[in-house]
Amino acid sequence: MDRKNVADLENEGPGTGTLGKAMSVLEAVATADRPQRFTDILQTVRQPRGTLHRLLGHLVDEGLLVQRGDLSYEPGLRLLKLAYSSWSGNQFRDVAEPHLLNLHELTGETVHLGILRETEIIYVDKVESRQTVRMSSQIGKASPAYCTGIGKAALSSLAQSELQRIAAKMHFIPFTDRTHRSATSLLAEIEEIRREGHAFDREEHEAEICCVAAPIVVPEHELVAGISVTGPSYRVTMTQLAIWAADVRNSARQIEEEVRIRLGPGRGGG
Amino acid sequence: MDRKNVADLENEGPGTGTLGKAMSVLEAVATADRPQRFTDILQTVRQPRGTLHRLLGHLVDEGLLVQRGDLSYEPGLRLLKLAYSSWSGNQFRDVAEPHLLNLHELTGETVHLGILRETEIIYVDKVESRQTVRMSSQIGKASPAYCTGIGKAALSSLAQSELQRIAAKMHFIPFTDRTHRSATSLLAEIEEIRREGHAFDREEHEAEICCVAAPIVVPEHELVAGISVTGPSYRVTMTQLAIWAADVRNSARQIEEEVRIRLGPGRGGG
DNA sequence: ACACGGTGTTCCACATATTGGAACAACTGC
DNA sequence: GCAGTTGTTCCAATATGTGGAACACCGTGT
The missing domain is CATH 3.30.450.40 (GAF domain)
Structure with a gap:
């Protein structure tokens, strides 16, 4: 029973290794009410530039984020599709x-x-x-x-x-x-x-x-x-x-x- | 432009390093129409037992999955909440x-x-x-x-x-x-x-x-x-x-x- | 009682993906 | 041209993830 209690970190937790960081980035973008640029996210999620950059790349690869023409990031459709599956x-x-x-x-x-x-x-x-x-x-x-x-x-x-x-x-x-x-x-x-x-x-x-x-x-x-x-x-x-x-x-x-x-x-x- | 095309791996791709594996596990559980036990997931996602086990632990920690009393896994509410944020x-x-x-x-x-x-x-x-x-x-x-x-x-x-x-x-x-x-x-x-x-x-x-x-x-x-x-x-x-x-x-x-x-x-x- | 096939879990030497500082590039305004 | 942004790339150090194998557990059947 060494499983962390989710809710304890509910508001921006360091997170579970790699996945945790990825999720906190994803959440930062999903929660924001407008497309987030690299620097915006950098300020929300406290991560080194190099780390964050690679992470964003991975999230885009996975379809969880979409990068627009002006380089800003938006939530991708995969999230919606995934949520629908789990909901239905x-x-x-x-x-x-x-x-x-x-x-x-x-x-x-x-x-x-x-x-x-x-x-x-x-x-x-x-x-x-x-x-x-x-x-x-x-x-x-x-x-x-x-x-x-x-x-x-x-x-x-x-x-x-x-x-x-x-x-x-x-x-x-x-x-x-x-x-x-x-x-x-x-x-x-x-x-x-x-x-x-x-x-x-x-x-x-x-x-x-x-x-x-x-x-x-x-x-x-x-x-x-x-x-x-x-x-x-x-x-x-x-x-x-x-x-x-x-x-x-x-x-x-x-x-x-x-x-x-x-x-x-x-x-x-x- | 070495970003992989998402859709090319749409149906079960190996995925982007750690995150990719995590997502394919999450998708396996979310897509299934009933709670999935360890072995069920093991057969869907082709991953070594040890790897999968740790991965599931992380997903539970993150609130993306919930483990029930009978050890089976279900999608967690965080996914729905996240999707709502991005949708709205x-x-x-x-x-x-x-x-x-x-x-x-x-x-x-x-x-x-x-x-x-x-x-x-x-x-x-x-x-x-x-x-x-x-x-x-x-x-x-x-x-x-x-x-x-x-x-x-x-x-x-x-x-x-x-x-x-x-x-x-x-x-x-x-x-x-x-x-x-x-x-x-x-x-x-x-x-x-x-x-x-x-x-x-x-x-x-x-x-x-x-x-x-x-x-x-x-x-x-x-x-x-x-x-x-x-x-x-x-x-x-x-x-x-x-x-x-x-x-x-x-x-x-x-x-x-x-x-x-x-x-x-x-x-x-x- | 015992062996059995099936679960889920833990362990650990090994490999690799991640780390993060710093250098680099591209664009902007002065 | 220079200073100040921005986003991007590089790479040695290392923390993280890997995955085969051993383990513990629990019913079943004999």
């Missing part, structure tokens, strides 16, 4: 999907599926509200756990020690005036969420947006996730959310069960 | 987006944006048909160029020599009875597409599904892409598609122009 082959997502659709049919609002990864929630699937314009596949998007319904729901299902370890690592950013500002207030709400079995997001991450979420736990897969119904507060009242809460919990429980059956304890098969 | 920061997609929405408003059908990468089209954005049920973000999905509207449109904008080079690499799989079965028949149609300025998919990739597409070319970025309007043939007739063709060409031209303006020849900025 994800069994958990596959099992959960019909339940998301169900919930969407029932509520008419947007339904999210997200997985907890240390302090953040990563969205892995989404069914849009009927009224939505933008397709905005925010699949792969990461949001803080402390201010999202799925995040808080997922956190509530952790053992207290684990919860505290993770809470200690959070940086509380006040997105709105209802966002939790400290671990103390978050932990207090978690207590309540544990009793109720579901969590609300009362415009804590984004103004005018609220949701109700329930945790999904599959110990056999060390998986802590959540499912939620989200809507604009002018249309979706807290009363309405409270009514939907039971349905959300229900879907979550069904997903848990089906995951256990289909990816059962024995062989993992689909 | 993609300037070409960003510029094209409103035009996709326009086209969707106009037609009511599904609109796709795809980029040509050697013999295949990789979808980078999508606006769904109003009637669609499934969210199915097929972003990142790769389809053969020879049997898709976007693919053929994109191919038609290549120089003849380049077109022939790529056509020679294709493997013609007869998805339906209307699918091109040889480079000869494909190239013949390409001639026609060049004259018209748009391409049709007449149920060539999937039965009951057809589309009309136009090429998008941005030489400054070495980018060959396409945009399309797709629908089920019972609802979207060829006559209808022919009418929409002008709109699709129009959108394509607007995107080309806007890309040139916004990502202009000088500095690449957003």
Whole structure:
């Protein structure tokens, strides 16, 4: 068990030998919102010039980066293709999907599926509200756990020690005036969420947006996730959310069960 | 110019030193439709046991793979997160987006944006048909160029020599009875597409599904892409598609122009 | 109990890919 | 032309990865 804990180095770690350096370069380019030139990357990733240069060459060879005419680097398409493969082959997502659709049919609002990864929630699937314009596949998007319904729901299902370890690592950013500002207030709400079995997001991450979420736990897969119904507060009242809460919990429980059956304890098969 | 051509090794190449091996392992796991055990991977990727074992360790350390309780490996969430970063920061997609929405408003059908990468089209954005049920973000999905509207449109904008080079690499799989079965028949149609300025998919990739597409070319970025309007043939007739063709060409031209303006020849900025 | 075929894991002498400082080139503005 | 960028190349030192072989483990069948 000398495997480094990924999340410990989450934000720019030295990395695992050659591969680690390559990944941190890749991340630097992918995270940037504009094509990066050699010098830009040099400043982000602290590596000797020669080293970085060769590394970039390799990344281009692999199709992970593309070098444009003006010598700047952009993420290549291989990354997208690779992510699609892993996404579409994800069994958990596959099992959960019909339940998301169900919930969407029932509520008419947007339904999210997200997985907890240390302090953040990563969205892995989404069914849009009927009224939505933008397709905005925010699949792969990461949001803080402390201010999202799925995040808080997922956190509530952790053992207290684990919860505290993770809470200690959070940086509380006040997105709105209802966002939790400290671990103390978050932990207090978690207590309540544990009793109720579901969590609300009362415009804590984004103004005018609220949701109700329930945790999904599959110990056999060390998986802590959540499912939620989200809507604009002018249309979706807290009363309405409270009514939907039971349905959300229900879907979550069904997903848990089906995951256990289909990816059962024995062989993992689909 | 001793940079290897990515596509030449597209299907399982030895790869660029260490990084190449790591990527081929990652791809093996991501492509598989079920969790892969050590031995499974060993057979896919031809590497010595010791080497592979260490490599898997590194990939897990980096969060690119996750090892489950039964020792099998799955793609990790970092890949998805990374892909989202690169996708949402993609300037070409960003510029094209409103035009996709326009086209969707106009037609009511599904609109796709795809980029040509050697013999295949990789979808980078999508606006769904109003009637669609499934969210199915097929972003990142790769389809053969020879049997898709976007693919053929994109191919038609290549120089003849380049077109022939790529056509020679294709493997013609007869998805339906209307699918091109040889480079000869494909190239013949390409001639026609060049004259018209748009391409049709007449149920060539999937039965009951057809589309009309136009090429998008941005030489400054070495980018060959396409945009399309797709629908089920019972609802979207060829006559209808022919009418929409002008709109699709129009959108394509607007995107080309806007890309040139916004990502202009000088500095690449957003 | 024992041998067996199959897993995944560890070890270590060897080879090589990576390292990173420094020199080089190309372009830019003064 | 000179100073200040930028990106690129070179190469001896060495850290890193290599891969064959031995190891430990776990069920199975005899």
